[in-house]
Amino acid sequence: MESQGQDADFAVAAATRIAARNRERERKDEKRSRRERILLWLCAPLLLPAAGAAAGLAVLDGAGGDLHGWSTASVALLAAAVFGLPAALSAWLARRRGRLEPVGWAAITLLAEIALLFWVGLIALDLGPR
Secondary structure, three states, X not given: OHHHHHHHHHHHHHHHHHHHHXXXXXXXXXHHHHHHHHHHXXXXXXXXXXXXXXXXXXXXXXXXXXXXXXXXXXXXXXXXXXXXXXXHHHHHHOOOOOOOHHHHHHHHHHHHHHHHHHHHHHHHOOOOOO
């Protein structure tokens, strides 16, 4: 009889510990999910496109507004870095959100960056070829 009472107490204590660990794990998962969601919504449509466009415009302005003297490989590398890196970072930030959503976030980042680079940088600030 004594053994069954101890076994029952041990089982109740174990179940209580397991439930407490599950609650703590769920709380941490919710906190991580909220942090990732906020970071994604700040970076993908705002910060990453602005940083990429600023880098591209800085290189373009530093070259006198024309990349004519650059080699084709250098221009291709610059375009890949300026446009590809922010889009890849956006997709990485959305990596836990399914298969299609990271592609959508990368497209949003790329389109926002193109808009910033051409419309704001080249037209509004007149940083293009002179």
